[in-house]
Amino acid sequence: MSPLSDLEQQRLAKAERIRQRGIDPYPPRVKRTHTTQEAIVAFEKAGEDDELTVSVVGRLMSVRTMGRSTFAHIADGSGRLQIYLRQDDLGQETYEFFDRDFDLGDFIGVTGTLFRTRTGEITVRVQNFEMLAKSLHPLPEKWHGLKDVETRYRHRYADLIANEDVRQVFITRTRIVSALRRFLDSRGFLEVETPILQPIYGGAAARPFVTYHNQLHQNLFLRISFELYLKRLIVGGYERVYEIGRDFRNEGVSYKHNPEFTQLEFYWAYADYNDLMDLTEEMIATVAQEVLGTTRITYQGHEIELAPPWRRIPLRQAILEETGIDYEAYPDAESLLQAIRNYGGAAEPKATRGKLIDPTLTNYVEAKLIQPTFLYDYPVEVSPLAKKKPDDPTHVERFEFFIGGLEMGNAFTELNDPVDQEQRFLEQRQAYAAGDEEAHPMDEDFLLALRYGMPPTAGWGMGVDRLTMLLTDQSSIRDVILFPHLRSKD
């Protein structure tokens, strides 16, 4: 800890003076009859003439002292309430105790009667008060709030104290997660939990974090997806399962990437990717309606309508429309690479054909997909866990969906042919050997599970943080994650 500032020294001295009065500045219990909002509601119900006495608690957010009377605002979890202290109510000694030893940021409990001030604000006329917790560090500035983004992220509590809009964003986030759960629960999906520490990672194309178990002398990976475990549960006989939890990917940080992020995945036996598109539209529209009361939202200045139906176009067509490149016209990686370069794009020279197509989508198409859009039918090379189209073995029954220029999620008809799956893993192994660090590793136990037999199944995944960005109109993922990853300061 750095040495205490003068302001902190002053507050510490006040805490000591309080102790010398025989008062604990951090008492263990408190009397509370109403939240601040309950007090306001009770007053409005009771009628102005009733003597309504309440005990309310909260953090001192502002103090206006005018000689022998003082107005202040306290904030609790429900909102704010004004309190009013008068020397002729409290006595000189007690009044001066407040004036001298209470600071902005302190938690205070007050008991008094409610009244309405001359300017109309419902206010507690304080009969007695007590210190609930002394604050030693000064609050951010009351008018401009806390703006420094680094401080806001590193000391999120200060951000939440100072910036009500930030507090609201995270309340909305919680409501979004609740609405997602309600949606799936009401359709018979079973919420489950699967391992975060995994001996083999998989289910996505990403580099993992590695950790070590001391007793087992074993390397473990933090999961990059839930996919392979959830499909094992479908093998086991559950027909509808989902999980909401944290994924970890060892890759760059950006406005839409945090190393740990919240994912929702569900698996649905006897359904296919067409059913998933229908359910996706319904889910997102339902969540928006429940959380925001509308399906029409504004994201970064764009008006977006989330109600079904959404646009559905093949990936091939989307790339063709945006770039003029029909990747089907280029049967090998060399010719496709040349086409991308002719368009003015940069691409990895040694990439496979599939690995050329995917960045083309990301770089040139994704940002244009403002209204909700499904892009469907992806190249098989970049989709090792998805089922091939019956009439076209070079493509799989897979879609990604985009809103506000953000990739929100990914889904497909699951590959349940264990022989085909093994073949795909072997191809991924070759890709890894050729330098693709994100190639999917072989998972023998997963193959064994498929050999037991998995019914036709559709699987789906979505970034909950990105959905929250969309529904709270935040441009950075750090503003929807309470404690986003930052580099350590020494």
Place this chain on the structure above:
RNA sequence: GAGCCGCUAACUCAAUGGUAGAGUAUCUGCCUUUUAAGCAGAAAGCUACAGGUUCGAAUCCUGUGCGGCUCACCA
């Protein structure tokens, strides 16, 4: 990983080579219905850190740290 921008009092910001300032918060007075309360006064800084140039550096140069944006990376 690269480029650009930023880091000044607890907070929000000024000061572009010549004595580091303001508002809020704090402290001291005055003030019993205020609400960004008001009035008067005071205190508060290793200008992120380390070097360099200069008679003189918050300011110019180099390096380091952290952050933001853009790019790269990234289902």
